Amino acid sequence: MSEDVGVAGEADEAESGGADGTETGGADASLGADTETPLELTNVVKAYETGAETVRALKGVDFAVERGEFVSVIGPSGSGKSTMLNMLGLLDTPTSGEVLLDGVDAATYDDTQRTDARREYIGFVFQQFYLIDALTAVENVTLPTVYQRDPGAEARAEDLLRRVGLGDRLDHRPTQLSGGQKQRVAIARSLINEPAVVLADEPTGNLDQETGTTILEEFAAVCEEGVAVVTVTHDPLVNEFADRVVELVDGVIRDVR
């Protein structure tokens, strides 16, 4: 396991070095130096006030993902999986604990900083794909960069779509694509800003087994390039592709393998 990570990490060094050359700068500069652990939760607690009661969805979660690692988070409904993913994705702030991006605590970021960090650092893939029907595949992929001055985004998007096997669907709209193709567009979108981590919420939830397999292969390929992938899922198929499976039960992490 640790060997695996080492190899992936080395491959990543070379990869990210090359990528940095063409980087536009951005939030990466404000983050700490590239570490082997791009994203980490330490003792994260998330409590919700519901009426008079306080519900603790996460009760001190410690979790870290390494570069190029594919981690699957499983757990029963209501175990706090989504909450944990929201913490990892800087979509929500913890009640206590730290969210470390390359070793820098992002838990106290304000909305603007979190938004910038999400754009530059994290890719999202959703169960429902969430593509915009009015936009072509390329336009959907460039969506995270639309408000940035990023003239290279278009070319990168086309490149990414070719990489996920949609080179002949660049100008197709989501309505003209199958479920698997839509999810590939979503994966391409998640990679447009060369993130350190891709977070996927039930990425195979709306796909049949065969298509799901191809999508998971796509994720595996993403890991090969040094990007960490964290999935939250019920789908046992995902675990077959994951380097590591952790289970979230009652707001606490348990390593499964």
Next chain:
Amino acid sequence: MSDSDPSSGSDAEGRLGLLERFPSVLMARRNLSRNRLRSGLAALGIVIGVLAIATLGIFGNVLQLSATNELGGLGNQVIVSPNEDTGAETLSPRDVAAVERIAEGRGTAVPLVTDGAVVNGPSGQTFAQLYGLDRPRALFTARAGTVPEFHRQGALVGSSVAGRLGLQPGSAVEIEGQRFRVIAVLAESDDITPIQPSNAVVLPRDAFAQDAPSQIVVQADSGEDAAYVAGTVRDRLNARERRVSVFELSSILDRINEFFGLLNGFLVALGAVSLVVAGVAIFNVMLMSTTERRGEIGVLRAVGVQKGDVLRTLIVEATLLGIVGGFGGVVLTTVAVGALYQFSPIGLDVVLHPSNGVYLVVAFAFGVFISLASGLYPAYRAANEEPVDALRD
């Protein structure tokens, strides 16, 4: 694939160039064009609102301008006559002198003797109003012949008298046994004035047996002068007892203008109501479309689009609706005003008066403002929703 690729690539670069400069505007336009019917209907509301404000405003304004043109000279005359309650039928020489003094430098005071008589001409006889005055040029203009500055002999005849009696300059008329040579035929007056020359014969004052003037007409240089003369005459001559009655129309003209101003305000307010209704329609459309796009906006926020960018895009969407609708309204208004000019006797100078343009600009600006204001809340609400909430189904 390799054939279509380069072309689509260069096309995309062109789009990206614009996208870079105004991403909010481009995204907004893209979003609006996704539901053309709905966007079109929302813009139509603004079209109608702007059309209503602009046409009602301009039509009212045109009415006011035309009326002011028609009534223009009305305000410049002051007529001083004896107070009928005292039984006097003529003005005393002292009063005449006083009025002339007051009018000095502000217009011409013309003492006037009035009478009525049968006038005999070459082709018959008719009853006419007789005016006796010494300075006709201040009050009348000639259609034929010349109106003398000082009137010492001969007759000036009104156009309808001249028509009935077949008179022209050089003809002779007989009034109560006296013969007068016609020296001018008077032009019809454009202005509304109590001294109507059409059915009158104007003679020198000394042609009348009784030459004490029954009224004084002050032709003032401006409406303000007329108001001043009227006020001063009232103050000085009627200080202790009411010796004269003063008739002037400048105050009436003010009232008329005031009325038209009110009418205009009323019309514009009516138009504004329709524009506000249009604003509610836009509010509704924006609320609907942001609610519909809740998930999509959530994704945008999740993948790193700032709140401000979402807000700006949505406000630009509403504003674009307003701009398109406002432009349509302005175009339709121009057409409507053109039709008004075509099918009514209103003059081009009135139609093209710059104040009409003000209504166009104001209506357009108001339309855009209403749209923007209607878009604010839906935009604010959508932009401030936590992406987590928007994505949780």
